[in-house]
Amino acid sequence: MSPVPLTVRGAEKLRAELHEMKTVQRPAVIAAIAEARAHGDLSENAEYEAAKEKQGFIEGRIAELEAKLSNAQIINPTLLNADGACVFGATIDLKDMDSDVAVTYQIVGDDEADIKEGKISISSPISRALIGKYAGDIAVVEAPGGIREYEILDVKYI
Structure with a gap:
């Protein structure tokens, strides 16, 4: 397996x-299996x-x-x-150069991505367009909805 950036x-x-899967979910499902087994015939036990x-x-x-x-390749921004x-x-x-709307995104790993929290996946089209650019640059994003242009206003490591 290749390194997973996080x-x-x-x-x-x-x-x-x-931790939750091992300490809560796994014991709960083991108990559910034991209870279902106690009901008898397993061949027709939903x-x-x-x-x-x-x-x-x-x-x-x-x-x-x-x-x-x-x-994991853990990176502290x-x-x-x-x-x-x-x-x-x-x-x-x-x-956004078209709508003049300002947005803030953090580039994160695939498992962390959550657009509602402003976290975009490293493998997303917008991240690929941003990587290597600096404040003042224009990033051209080939998204499924068409080509979008973004001006990079600031880059922070927080």
């Missing part, structure tokens, strides 16, 4: 999810089948989280010294 906050969120399916999902997610965390360039972890103030 911010410090993103790694903390994955660790918290893993509760048992549902609990086994949920157990498979939980175990798969635990394995996925452990793999991501073991291959406050320690970056990129001389004002747009890089992974940077928080960037942009202005």
Whole structure:
């Protein structure tokens, strides 16, 4: 598995999810399986089948989280010294050239991306257009909805 870039906050969120899966979700599904088994005939027991399916999902997610965390390349944006360039972890103030609307995004790992929180994935079209640019540059983004242009107003490492 290739390195998984994560911010410090993103790694903390994955660790918290893993802890919850192991200490809350896994024991709960084991108890549900035991209870369903107690009802008798397993061949026609929908509760048992549902609990086994949920157990498979939980175990798969635990394995996925452990793999991501073991291959994590954790980057602390406050320690970056990129001389004002747009890089992974940077928080960037942009202005949409068409609508004149200002937005702020942080470039994060795929697992951390949440547009509502202003966090965009490193693999998104806008991130790919921003990487390597500086304040004052224009980023041309080839998005599914068409070509958009953004002026980079400021790049912060917070």
